[in-house]
Amino acid sequence: MNARTGPLSDVRVLDLTQALAGPYCTMLLADLGADVIKIEPPAGDMSRSMGPLPVDREGCDYGGYFASVNRNKRSVVLDIKSDAGRDAFFKLAKTADAVVENAKTGVMDRAGISYERLREINPALVYAAIRGFGDPRTGASPYANWPAFDIVAQSMGGLVAVTGPQGGGGYKAGPGVGDIYPGTLAALGVVSAIHAARRTGQGQFLDVAMYDAILALCEMVVYSYSGGGIVREPTGNGTAVLCPFDIFPTCDGAVAIAAPGENHWNILCDAIGRPELVTDDRTRNVNRRVANAEFVRGILSEWTKVHSTREIVNAIGGKVPVGPVNSAKDIFEDPHPRARGMLVEVEQPGDNPPIVLAGCPIKLTGTPSGIYARAPRLGEHTDQVLADAGITIARKEQS
Structure with missing residues (x-):
């Protein structure tokens, strides 16, 4: 010892x-x-x-x-x-x-x-x-x-x-x-x-x-019900109050992308080749993106599913919050742990x-x-x- x-x-x-x-x-x-x-x-x-x-x-x-x-x-x-x-x-x-x-x-x-x-x-x-x-x-x-x-x-x-x-x-x-x-x-x-x-x-x-x-x-469950009468339910791989803040499919796995703020969203739009989304009425700010979450998720999924997890992480890592969905094998191969x-x-x-x-x-x-x-x-x-x-x-x- x-x-x-x-x-x-x-x-x-x-x-x-x-x-x-x-x-x-x-x-x-x-x-x-x-x-x-x-x-x-x-x-x-x-x-x-x-x-x-x-x-x-x-x-x-x-x-x-x-x-x-x-x-x-x-x-x-x-x-x-x-x-x-x-x-x-x-x-x-x-x-x-x-x-x-x-x-x-x-x-x-x-x-x-x-x-x-x-x-x-x-x-x-x-x-x-x-x-x-x-x-x-x-x-x-x-x-x-x-x-x-x-x-x-x-x-x-x-x-x-x-x-x-x-x-x-x-x-x-x-x-x-x-x-x-x-x-x-x-x-x-x-x-x-x-x-x-x-x-x-x-x-x-x-x-x-x-x-x-x-x-x-689960403090969110408590204040949501007390303050607004909202009974929180399962939200899949996203959240009801931020967008994008989800797990997206890739051609060989899945990746987490979180870009609710305007700076990260603008960078992400450029990275996926859709700069017009910065000013699109459906996506121009976080409130609009939350209101049109399915549209936003659809756009991003179309981009992620044709690329590998590594390609996506290499493209936006260090610029936009992103991370691969790691298995135990992946964790053992990642230098960070x-x-x-x-x-x-x-x-x-x-x-x-x-x-x-x-x-x-x-x-x-x-x-x-x-x-x-x-x-x-x-x-x-x-x-x-x-x-x-x-x-x-x-x-x-x-x-």
Whole structure:
């Protein structure tokens, strides 16, 4: 494990999370230098068995999913349902700045490690929870006890209703936005609460509901309905308020072109050989282009579909906002992600080749973030972490 260089190198987090939302939160904190100790049950995080799986399964007890969002962490196996495991957790909590969990409402309370109990042990501790519909401590919800997954949060928070082809019933976003965005907000909440605790000496409970996070992401849905009675619907690959601001077909793929402003529109008209559109009554300003969006899209599609994606990017790149619709293969071949440290090769345990992970997008010049350690094997650091904390516990009592 390389040195933790990020700005949170003086922060310790006890990570009780599983799956995606919680581990993504603590991954961000770890990428920024925090010492994240992943407390796992004897069976391990449920995502360890999710693929793509490595060739050497004996030498590596996790797949790509776990590897991606649990890098930079240390794994400790503790059965917190047992007295010995719970007591060990309490001792670790004395040295921690924060605890993060994403269990259903009441699970940790029933396990005897509620925020209230931990606050007695460490008054400065920050306790963060990520749940489908929040925790009663911060606001009652009629759905508080409902289970939730990414697709449920995307649907209830408004994202599905505005995504997909025009006239359709809505599409979920491809990535797990319903997990990843709440996790991201929770990481910000943890850092903010630790900042306050170091100033006041008092920790606090915080939570992020997956439903709430997606609702905040879809802020346009809220103000449109409140301010104008508008129920936003799917707009396909464009938007109802800007034009052109769309995905256009090319002869070998697709390309994004955004030229809502007059300067970019004028340049684009010259590039496609239609300078008269600058003064055409249907397209002379953004409001007219929005009103005649189908005409504008038709004109541009006629140009894009007879050219390759590369030809279009070469023609207007750097002049008009444009970008190819990249597949994973395209991203790996693009010089930008590697130049920016966004494709990071990470060694894996056992007789397995390295895996490439998405890097940390938060770039700092003085205290750089980064991937400094692969994801841990189950319980890999149990002895080390417990010994450092002066905790003696029989192996059979840990699991």
